Amino acid sequence: DWSMPNYIDEAVDRIREQVGDEEVLLGLSGGVDSSVAAALIHRAIGDQLTCVFVDHGLLRLNEAEQVMQTFVKNLGVRVIHIDATEQFMSQLAGVSDPEAKRKIIGKEFVEVFQSEAAKLKNARWLAQGTIYPDVIESAASKTGKAVAIKSHHNVGGLPDTLNMKLLEPLRELFKDEVRKLGVALGLPPEMVYRHPFPGPGLGVRILGEVKKEYADLLRRADAIFIEELRKTLDPVTGKNWYDQTSQAFAVFLPVKSVGVMGDGRTYDYVVALRAVETTDFMTADWAELPYNLLKRVSSRIINEVRGINRVTYDVSSKPPATIEWE
Ligand code: XMP
Numbered sequence: 001d002w003s004m005p006n007y008i009d010e011a012v013d014r015i016r017e018q019v020g021d022e023e024v025l026l027g028l029s030g031g032v033d034s035s036v037a038a039a040l041i042h043r044a045i046g047d048q049l050t051c052v053f054v055d056h057g058l059l060r061l062n063e064a065e066q067v068m069q070t071f072v073k074n075l076g077v078r079v080i081h082i083d084a085t086e087q088f089m090s091q092l093a094g095v096s097d098p099e100a101k102r103k104i105i106g107k108e109f110v111e112v113f114q115s116e117a118a119k120l121k122n123a124r125w126l127a128q129g130t131i132y133p134d135v136i137e138s139a140a141s142k143t144g145k146a147v148a149i150k151s152h153h154n155v156g157g158l159p160d161t162l163n164m165k166l167l168e169p170l171r172e173l174f175k176d177e178v179r180k181l182g183v184a185l186g187l188p189p190e191m192v193y194r195h196p197f198p199g200p201g202l203g204v205r206i207l208g209e210v211k212k213e214y215a216d217l218l219r220r221a222d223a224i225f226i227e228e229l230r231k232t233l234d235p236v237t238g239k240n241w242y243d244q245t246s247q248a249f250a251v252f253l254p255v256k257s258v259g260v261m262g263d264g265r266t267y268d269y270v271v272a273l274r275a276v277e278t279t280d281f282m283t284a285d286w287a288e289l290p291y292n293l294l295k296r297v298s299s300r301i302i303n304e305v306r307g308i309n310r311v312t313y314d315v316s317s318k319p320p321a322t323i324e325w326e
Contacts, residue, residue: 015044026127033129036182057085058201061223096208098326126164222250248275259309268309284318
């Protein structure tokens with residue numbers, strides 16, 4: 001007879017049996033799957049688990065603090081937090097091609113993770129938040145080889161070089177089951193029901209060359225958009241607009257346009273808002289957000305984020321546009 005508490009007990013037993021008294025390493029990204037895997041494995045083996053959280057400087061506003069708060073303070077998980085912002089920014093300097101940026105971020109991520117992993121000499125296991133759809137996807141891929149770290153982190157080849165055994169306790173679960181498990185394990189529902197966020201993070205939401213200055217402006221604009229989406233209810237469904245949309249975010253355009261503020265003229269950057277509704281992320285419709293919501297978001301961004309003086313809304317569907325701008 002299936003129930004969540006029984007499921008957790010069984011999963012915990014399985015992990016203990018598999019791992020014995022050996023140590024486990026897990027790359028925490030802040031995403032749902034790695035977070036739930038960390039919470040579950042920690043429930044099973046406590047301090048035999050060490051998480052490495054690599055902050056590439058392209059996370060959302062306060063995201064690193066939230067991850068540390070949730071895992072270290074609330075759950076008591078051992079997490080090594082590496083702030084690698086400077087390293088990523090210097091590697092990305094002068095690079096504007098989207099795929100080249102993805103490659104650099106993926107490669108840098110592996111290097112930072114690997115050098116931390118090398119310090120944890122006793123870790124025999126590499127844990128990953130692989131879920132059932134990832135297993136299917138990799139089985140269907142041309143090589144037929146299991147993806148090393150989830151493809152959405154764009155960092156393949158990790159366990160090969162680390163020479164560790166793989167621990168993947170979520171392999172049989174679908175996304176909705178992973179979310180329920182996360183909540184049952186004590187993760188905050190806002191974290192577990194968050195929109196998907198790409199592995200390269202804001203790196204593909206800053207068009208062209210990535211700079212820390214741009215990332216700082218984008219983070220603040222994006223946080224205002226998300227806050228207003230969460231606060232505003234759709235009277236038709238009774239749901240807030242964050243839950244009603246599948247993915248929503250701000251995009252930084254490194255283009256300057258003229259504005260007026262008081263008696264003065266401004267010449268500042270542009271932000272585009274993107275919100276879509278989709279079930280499979282292969283096709284998507286732009287969300288028909290209420291005008292008054294867009295108006296509030298626009299005026300808050302322009303008033304609160306000095307350096308941005310124009311906000312636009314993306315009314316392109318996928319296909320032919322993609323969800324992300326890069
Ligand atoms: P597109 O832009 O292709 O996005 O319509 C479809 C979904 O995939 C996500 N996405 C990525 N996720 N690494 C990721 O982990 C990436 O490089 C990447 N590019 C796009 C996107 O956020 C959307 O959910």
